[in-house]
Amino acid sequence: MSEQQRPEAEDAFVFTPRKNGQAQSVSDELTAWMRTGWADTERRDLEPIEQAGHTARRRSAIGAAFPGDRLVFPAGRLLTRSNDTEYPFRAATDYAYLTGDTSDGGCLVLNPRSDGGHEAVLYLKPRSNRDNGEFWLGAYGELWTGRRNSLGEAADLLGVATADVRTLPGALRSAAGTTRIVRGHDAELDAIVDGLRADVDEESCAKSARLDEELAVALADHRLVKDEWEVAQLQKAVDSTVRGFHDVVGALPRAKETSERFVEGTFFLRARVEGNDVGYGTIAACGPNATTLHWMHNDGPVRDGELLLLDAGVETTTLYTADVTRTMPVSGTFTALQRRVYDLVYAAQEAGIAAVAPGRPFTDFHEAAQRVLAEGLIGWGLLEGPVDRVLELGLQRRYSLHGTGHMLGMDVHDCAVSRQEVHLYGELKPGMVLTVEPGLYFQPDDLTVPEEYRGIGVRIEDDVLVTEEGRRVMSAGLPRSSADVEAWLAERVPR
Ligand code: GLY
Ligand code: MN
Ligand code: MN
Numbered sequence: 001m002s003e004q005q006r007p008e009a010e011d012a013f014v015f016t017p018r019k020n021g022q023a024q025s026v027s028d029e030l031t032a033w034m035r036t037g038w039a040d041t042e043r044r045d046l047e048p049i050e051q052a053g054h055t056a057r058r059r060s061a062i063g064a065a066f067p068g069d070r071l072v073f074p075a076g077r078l079l080t081r082s083n084d085t086e087y088p089f090r091a092a093t094d095y096a097y098l099t100g101d102t103s104d105g106g107c108l109v110l111n112p113r114s115d116g117g118h119e120a121v122l123y124l125k126p127r128s129n130r131d132n133g134e135f136w137l138g139a140y141g142e143l144w145t146g147r148r149n150s151l152g153e154a155a156d157l158l159g160v161a162t163a164d165v166r167t168l169p170g171a172l173r174s175a176a177g178t179t180r181i182v183r184g185h186d187a188e189l190d191a192i193v194d195g196l197r198a199d200v201d202e203e204s205c206a207k208s209a210r211l212d213e214e215l216a217v218a219l220a221d222h223r224l225v226k227d228e229w230e231v232a233q234l235q236k237a238v239d240s241t242v243r244g245f246h247d248v249v250g251a252l253p254r255a256k257e258t259s260e261r262f263v264e265g266t267f268f269l270r271a272r273v274e275g276n277d278v279g280y281g282t283i284a285a286c287g288p289n290a291t292t293l294h295w296m297h298n299d300g301p302v303r304d305g306e307l308l309l310l311d312a313g314v315e316t317t318t319l320y321t322a323d324v325t326r327t328m329p330v331s332g333t334f335t336a337l338q339r340r341v342y343d344l345v346y347a348a349q350e351a352g353i354a355a356v357a358p359g360r361p362f363t364d365f366h367e368a369a370q371r372v373l374a375e376g377l378i379g380w381g382l383l384e385g386p387v388d389r390v391l392e393l394g395l396q397r398r399y400s401l402h403g404t405g406h407m408l409g410m411d412v413h414d415c416a417v418s419r420q421e422v423h424l425y426g427e428l429k430p431g432m433v434l435t436v437e438p439g440l441y442f443q444p445d446d447l448t449v450p451e452e453y454r455g456i457g458v459r460i461e462d463d464v465l466v467t468e469e470g471r472r473v474m475s476a477g478l479p480r481s482s483a484d485v486e487a488w489l490a491e492r493v494p495r
Contacts, residue, residue, distance in 0.1 A: 054229050069179070074182065075107060093319065102276075103124070107122075109122075121162070173192060230320065241475070248266050249492040259298075270314060284310055305331055311325040325439075326460065334486065338458075352404050361426075370400065462475045
């Protein structure tokens with residue numbers, strides 16, 4: 001056994017040197033020296049984070065839905081890109097929602113108490129061990145990846161009991177009763193929970209899958225209505241996004257010299273400076289690329305005479321995202337046909353926004369917007385009326401393609417697994433946040449429209465909070481009508 005492979009303690013870290021690493025061994029002298037001479041950096045008397053009261057309340061609510069059951073919410077793990085290089089980490093939404101923590105490798109467990117309540121334990125990676133060399137020799141040691149909170153610091157900050165995540169597998173395996181897990185974030189924990197269940201036949205397998213699905217669905221249902229703190233976070237995300245859109249307009253001349261990549265990169269700079277990241281892959285689509293709904297190559301040219309569709313959102317450091325789209329004429333002025341298409345989408349969005357109000361069915365805003373689009377397309381001779389027939393058969397969808405909006409929150413398509421009776425077929429409630437984003441897309445190869453329409457794509461997307469009185473457009477800081485968009489470009493594009 002080589003020097004650096006010798007276990008030194010019960011939880012010893014054993015590492016394998018990199019095949020072509022330049023230091024293939026560690027001398028006893030260096031090993032001993034590296035153990036000593038480090039200051040005590042433990043932070044004491046930390047105040048809880050602002051979110052701690054909210055996360056405690058959320059944990060109580062989800063626990064109350066499953067009395068007697070053990071509930072497991074993994075954060076997820078780093079995903080390897082190649083060798084010892086990882087993709088950027090983003091904590092699982094449910095985990096972050098219930099803890100306020102955004103680090104990798106942890107797991108929240110709500111252990112059932114005999115009184116029907118739950119005891120929360122947050123399992124986290126502890127600080128790196130300095131005795132066995134892990135902190136500087138391990139690929140994930142703190143000298144490589146940065147200082148972590150100690151378990152004590154995390155407990156103070158997050159307002160929840162903490163434990164070493166390496167003890168979690170044992171704790172789960174020895175636990176009695178029913179355990180439910182939010183699946184798909186941590187394969188190792190999923191497998192441990194599988195092992196707790198004697199799924200011998202098809203029926204019990206289905207029952208076992210239901211246990212976990214019920215947990216994910218209950219949490220998505222719960223997240224549909226945002227509390228005040230969440231609304232403030234979403235507004236912060238939207239405000240940063242508005243600034244990011246202004247940045248892009250100011251960078252249009254450089255984008256014309258380069259490509260859509262300059263648009264994406266300009267927005268990303270704002271997202272990283274003010275937030276955690278973008279909340280989803282930015283869509284920077286110019287000309288015919290705008291007819292591809294999720295265009296993310298962002299490598300096409302930005303040319304005068306074409307429309308630039310930018311669909312982008314900043315994600316806050318607390319993991320709430322905006323989702324906003326503006327479509328703008330690169331030259332600063334819409335052509336007559338571009339304006340006509342734009343103004344119809346705008347009218348559809350106005351109708352959609354007006355249909356957002358508490359007590360209204362969730363489907364109302366979609367139907368209102370689609371009716372306006374269908375009427376307009378009939379008026380242009382692209383569809384044959386009457387409008388009710390078009391809507392019944394969904395014929396406008398050849399050009400409108402997607403739904404008019406979705407819930408928004410920590411995930412861009414938020415609460416996607418919630419029950420249909422409270423979401424798709426439910427009613428809007430104060431505190432819900434959704435996007436209203438109609439669009440029209442005439443594909444470059446669509447022979448059903450006159451040639452001049454082909455390659456035009458327009459989407460306008462805003463983020464709307466349902467209030468007690470009606471609605472608040474959170475992204476109202478950005479120009480929206482065709483005239484206002486032109487004035488915006490006239491004012492902000494450097495000439
Ligand atoms: N950015 C994706 C969407 O608008 O839904
Ligand atoms: Mn979008
Ligand atoms: Mn959207």
